[in-house]
Amino acid sequence: MNAMAFVYLAAILFSIGSAAVLLRRNAIVAFMGVELMLNAANLALVAFSRLHGQLDGQIMAFFVMVVAAAEVVVGLAIIIAVFRARQTISLDEPAELKG
Amino acid sequence: MQSLIWLAIALPLASAAILLCLGRRADAWGHWAGVAASGGAFLVGAGALLEMLGKPAEERALDTTLYRFIPGGDLQVDVGLLADPLSITFVLLITFVGTLIHVYSVAYMEHDPDRRRFFAYLNLFVAAMLLLVLADSYLLLFVGWEGVGLASYLLIGFWNQRREYATAANKAFFVNRVGDIGLIIAMGLMFTYFGGLDFATVAESAPAATTAQLTAIGLMLLVAACGKSAQFPLQSWLGDAMAGPTPVSALIHAATMVTAGVYLIVRSAPVFNGAPDAQVVVAAVGAFTLLLGAFIGMAKDDIKKALAASTMSQIGYMMLAAGLGPIGYAFAIFHLVTHGFFKAGMFLGAGSVMHGMKDQVDMRRFGALRTAMVVTWVTFGLGWLAILGVPPFSGYFSKDKIIEAAFVGEGWQPWVFGGAALIGAGLTAFYMSRLFFMTFHGKARWTDDQHPHESPALMTVPMIILAVGSAFLGLFLAVGDRFTHWLEPVTGHAEHHEPVLPIPVIIAATLILVVLGAALAWFKYGRGDVPEEAPAASLATITARSDFFQDSVNRAVFQRPGQHLTRTLVYVDAAVVDGAVNKQARGWASLGEASRRLQNGQVRSYAATMLVGLVILAAVIVVGGL
Amino acid sequence: MVSPVLFWVVALLTVIPSLALLFARKAVHIAMSIVLVMVGLAAAYVGLGAPFLGVVQIVVYTGAVMMLFLFVLMLVGVDQRENLKETIKGQRWIAFFTAGGLAVLLIAVIGRVTIAPADEVVGDPEAIALVLFDRYVLVMEVLGMLLITAAIGALVMTHTPRLLPRKTQAELHAARVLAGADPVNKPMPGVFARHNALDVPALDPDGNPIEHSVSRVLEVRDQMSDGAEFRERLDSTANPEDHQRPHHAPSRESDQRAPRASEEDGK
Incomplete structure (x- = not known):
């Protein structure tokens, strides 16, 4: 079986993650959707690394992980700050962006 | 002195500025400063005249460029003063008569709290008028032209606490604006056709221009002249302009400013010489106005308005002469000068009468004043004889020449113009005699509180000087055609033409008509009873009393439609122009309102938008096979 | 070449738990499902020749990131249930079509790709x-x-900076008084010590039982005694002495007298 199969898998996981971002009102769950999308990308990168026989894809995936870790730290901090201020983490609540 | 002619303008201008800026601090001596400025201008003019007389005729004109006025691309206009025989004639007339009237005003306006302001305006007028006649280009002439219009407006409305006087000032101003538009258009045409606005350029280029171009310019200049000189159909303001103090009427609305139109026509001789049609129109306007003014003068009971009508009529003579071409230019100016003297003298006489009669202007309440005001009677009488054209007084030499010139030509023109001039002479004799007899002869019809008395010497002396001028100036200038030769460098040499009638016949006919008119007036107003109230009169008299319904006509033909047009335009502006702008603004606002809804504040909607964009992008890449 | 078994195991181990993102109600369940997904992905990495990444994936994602998620979930309330009913009109359809469309498009693109075979590398x-x-x-x-x-x-x-200085006990007490709360402690149960007094309500100065002086647990278990029998005895013994005593604050009298009476009764 070709490693290309994992790229298809990555596409499906990415779509599920994006749908979760659109559908879920809980900020943490939406955030997990984002994480899933990142991981799908990582999977694709690793698969490409395998297909091309080069390590750069894996390095890229590694970098993505590092950046994702930083992102998670900051994102969760933001969620906590919002929760402290509003007692909710629903994405529909802060409709102050309404024009 | 000729090169220092700018001093003549600068002196009164500086005096006006000083008097206006200093305000009440100058009340004590302001009038004398005004007299001195005007007198100084006269001395400058006289010096220039003496210098010019010492030169051969062809070298008398001197054009001095002071500085560049408008340095703009193709249009280069310099401030330059042209001192030639024509302009010096005007300078002397303006400053001489003006100075006398200044002196007269010192006494006439003695009890007016605003006498200093009055002299400031008078000086401003003198400066502007001198600029008008000394300018060497139409643009600079226009500056003076507007300056005299402003001074005229200020002086007509001098007693602007009276509402009708202020209205009269506005009327004069507005009607003059109509004429100014003519001058502006004429300047535009000149610039287009000739590429310049100074007299020299126009004179050089005019012979090369087509007749149609010259006719257009000429007619526009005529409109300007009609506005300033109260010629038909822009004459309606002059009667109301008598609201100003009498010295103003004498200086501005009789002797000088109203003759600026004639000056303009004569100055534009190169244009008119190439446009016979425009000349005929000028002559026709002059002939018509001279009859119109005469008819109005016959019906007016207000002494100043009767004189104003007479002014209109006399300027009609000048316009007629100016329209006749080279043979008439010199006579137009000649009559202008003599008229400046005798009409100013008569206006000052009327002012003197009013001074002694507690500002009464209704001639039906005068009568038998010759005993009470001997000096006024004599000086006014000399002016009367002059305007009638009785030999050997001034008017005879100037007006008779115009009548003779009007009979020169071919076809219908000499008969129509000559006839009008001839009849006008008779009418003039009638209405001036009526005025004279109603005022100074017959029975006293004074109201009880009037005690006529002679005016002080400050007023009578200028009147005497002007009366002497009225009597003998014409003779002095006419001997050996002195004046005509003096003006020849400007107006051009006129070939001698024989009138269609023999000259003695014309002279005789004129004199007979004059005597008839005067006699009729004597029998009707000198010997007969004059009712104190204006009697019910025929339709013709009513028509003449109301200035031939000029105001009503103007209102019906220009004002009402103009108002309707304005209202329509305002409506169109509000509905269409503003409407379009507002609708567009409202459209953008509603677009913003609609797009505001996109900002619903839902983070997930924004994420959906991003993802939709991403899908579309991917679809384009896939379908496009990129 | 990759083992098909590995692929299918990984596929099932990732896709099925990740669907919890869309359908599960409790955030904790979702987080745990994602942990599973991460582990599955780690297995895939190892199978694809990236053992280092596989280990890092386990350490970083399952060990750190997802645990962090769980911590935050605990902080903001673990028992939060999410109502899955959609509040934005049409959002569900938009999400469905865009996500589905994205999947289809991506798969279409991937299907076209051909990559020349290359040597395997091991990371x-x-x-x-x-x-x-x-x-x-x-x-x-x-x-x-x-x-x-x-x-x-x-x-x-x-970090939340302290905006006001910490309150002392005296200040807290003053605030309580200002708020109108009891100035002293709430009354203790068990006025009458002869019984297991925890189930007997205390009495207020007028002799009425104070219900909330008894623990709520006993109330729920229905083990509370109303103490009527003890009050009867109290009344019969206490009344004669009342008249001999000067008038004091009623509450203090009853407080002082009640233990004494009960002692006498007990003897």
């Missing part, structure tokens, strides 16, 4: 380190800075 730590600290050393350093920045940023964001 063991040594090989990774050789590349990472050679060609990508600068990126590595920058990422280090990014991590530090993120850490400090998180600290700053979650």
